[in-house]
Amino acid sequence: MAVILALVYWLYLDQTVTQKKSVYVTIQKDVHSQDALVSLKAQSLSIRVPNNFTISKVLDNRTSKVFQGKVLLTFRGPGGILRHLETNPSFFTDIPESNLPEYDATIKVNSIKSTKVELSGYLESMDPPELRVHLVQINSFELSLAPERIRILYPEEDTEEWAKRIFPGSIKIQPSSVTLSGSRNLLATITPETQIFQLDLRSLPERWKKRMEQGGSNDRIKETFRLKILPPFASLRMNKKNIEANIEVAPPADFFPSNPKVYYNIPIRVNWGPLQGKEDLFLVDKKGPITIKSYNAKLSRLLQQKGESWVRQNIEARVQLDDLDTQDSQSKEYIRKLKPEFTCWDHRFVIGRDLEIISQTPIFIKSKS
Numbered sequence: 001m002a003v004i005l006a007l008v009y010w011l012y013l014d015q016t017v018t019q020k021k022s023v024y025v026t027i028q029k030d031v032h033s034q035d036a037l038v039s040l041k042a043q044s045l046s047i048r049v050p051n052n053f054t055i056s057k058v059l060d061n062r063t064s065k066v067f068q069g070k071v072l073l074t075f076r077g078p079g080g081i082l083r084h085l086e087t088n089p090s091f092f093t094d095i096p097e098s099n100l101p102e103y104d105a106t107i108k109v110n111s112i113k114s115t116k117v118e119l120s121g122y123l124e125s126m127d128p129p130e131l132r133v134h135l136v137q138i139n140s141f142e143l144s145l146a147p148e149r150i151r152i153l154y155p156e157e158d159t160e161e162w163a164k165r166i167f168p169g170s171i172k173i174q175p176s177s178v179t180l181s182g183s184r185n186l187l188a189t190i191t192p193e194t195q196i197f198q199l200d201l202r203s204l205p206e207r208w209k210k211r212m213e214q215g216g217s218n219d220r221i222k223e224t225f226r227l228k229i230l231p232p233f234a235s236l237r238m239n240k241k242n243i244e245a246n247i248e249v250a251p252p253a254d255f256f257p258s259n260p261k262v263y264y265n266i267p268i269r270v271n272w273g274p275l276q277g278k279e280d281l282f283l284v285d286k287k288g289p290i291t292i293k294s295y296n297a298k299l300s301r302l303l304q305q306k307g308e309s310w311v312r313q314n315i316e317a318r319v320q321l322d323d324l325d326t327q328d329s330q331s332k333e334y335i336r337k338l339k340p341e342f343t344c345w346d347h348r349f350v351i352g353r354d355l356e357i358i359s360q361t362p363i364f365i366k367s368k369s
Helices: 002-016 079-087 159-165 204-213 297-314
Strands: 018-032 044-049 053-060 071-078 091-094 102-107 123-127 131-144 150-153 172-174 177-183 197-200 221-226 244-249 254-256 264-271 282-284 287-294 315-320 335-338 341-344 355-359 363-367
Touching: 018 053, 018 079, 044 053, 044 131, 053 177, 071 079, 204 221, 254 297, 264 297, 287 297, 287 315, 297 315, 315 363, 341 355
Parallel strands: 018 044, 044 091, 150 197, 264 315
Antiparallel strands: 018 071, 053 131, 071 123, 102 131, 131 177, 172 244, 221 244, 254 287, 264 287, 282 363, 287 355, 315 341, 335 363
């Protein structure tokens, strides 16, 4: 009987004797005053701001430096009450409204509340002792989602080759537009060329390998990836939770001709530009050797069967002399290297997507001696 009484007394003391307990909580910034308390994340300190504002930064008020860690909340009270801390409760603080377009607000220990009402009044201290949040008025605008908005992160191994197997022009993004809301100053930095999202393709080698092991054909495959907003724009809010990019992945390149010592020789067409009528004074290489890297299984089969004839009928090389310095070209020893531009007249295949044409020797224009 004495043991039972002692146990009951110990339990009574454990429930009623004052104790001290601490918990670390993460800061949750993307919360507005209209958000329901039940939607708050567990074991977090949600900073609820007026609906038309967003937090641009959180500072430790002692140092005025950006605070990115966890907040330590310390409670003092009866053990029975503090046991609620073991249920991972949520904490929140409400930032008052202001008529200013941007302003600072201070978070102190007496402004923090818990979704567990039983804990109210038992919060003793916080570390850091004070936080300062900088709020800016939210502006919004509709952003069309195009491949130009994406920064592509290619696999680390064979990065250059993987980049050639993904044709940016074929990337399709869903949804086609999104509404961005956030700081007016941050939104003002977005230009038509600004990349806002990241497409992480580092898992592609493993996906391709798995597809081949499952008996997939060595042809183009379609894959879907979720886009992530780049860190400089992480404070922006979007009206769509998931943004996905559908891409086509080309097979590894086939080289043609397959013999590395053999080339296709194609005619070089010349646009004389400012030297029109003076063609007799210059020599331009009439043919150029090329090789073709095929990223299309159908094209590879064509080149295997009709290589030379298909190339003669469909691949054209042209050099432009429009930018020649006509004065320098009058020199008796004038010589300049030209970069040919290639055209594929078989419209089933697009240069840069289905094939890459490699010029094996430079093309020159030089004055006749």
